[in-house]
Amino acid sequence: MTIRFAAAWGGTTPAIARSLCLSAPLGAVNDNHPHARPLLRSVSDAQDAPDAEDDTALAAALMHFARHGLSAATRARAEAEAAHASGDTLASARWLEICRRLDRRMADATARRLQA
Template sequence: MTIRFSAAYGGKSPAIVRALCPSAPLGAVNDNGCRPILGGSARRAIAAYSEQMHLPMQAANDQRMLTEALRHFARHGLSAAAHARENAEAAKAASDEEACRWWISICRQLDRRMADALARKIARHG
């Protein structure tokens, strides 16, 4: 099969110009940035909670955790992090610290900011 290429006249084809939305940026952006977003007090609160609960600060390299987070995401879709947060809160309410740590770690795999906010909330309220 022959593939032929024909460049658009003037650099842009009229069909594409009509389809583009000028107010929407076309480049992808990493909203996490290169530097940590958390301030010193938030970072200390998360570290204190992690140390108290014997929770590693970074569980991203744990293959089992990643696998379970992906399974959880497959079950719940885009609301998976919120479901993990709710499960962590329920486990904390039931005084099940191990399950709470597990669900915070799952939540951290899916949405770091949400998990960090939950860790701060738990650290504040005990």
């Protein structure tokens, strides 16, 4: 594959300057309302929110996915099965919830198998 370098047009003005609409403002504008719910919350905000469990479960699933990539759901299933085998129901439920966030069908099948 060939890589080509094109220097800026005119040496001082970028080539895109010719195609910009001069009447459009180029400054960044924050269009969020001052009382809008923030997209990301801090840990203290998550504890006060009614859906704090959902946020913490999602954060745990994302961290697990960051560590294990595409095999994260399979590893979470294995952790849930190991916790169930050792009798730790809380850890098994936690790992099943992480698995459910990553692969709902796999988690539902695992939960049915562990309940049987």
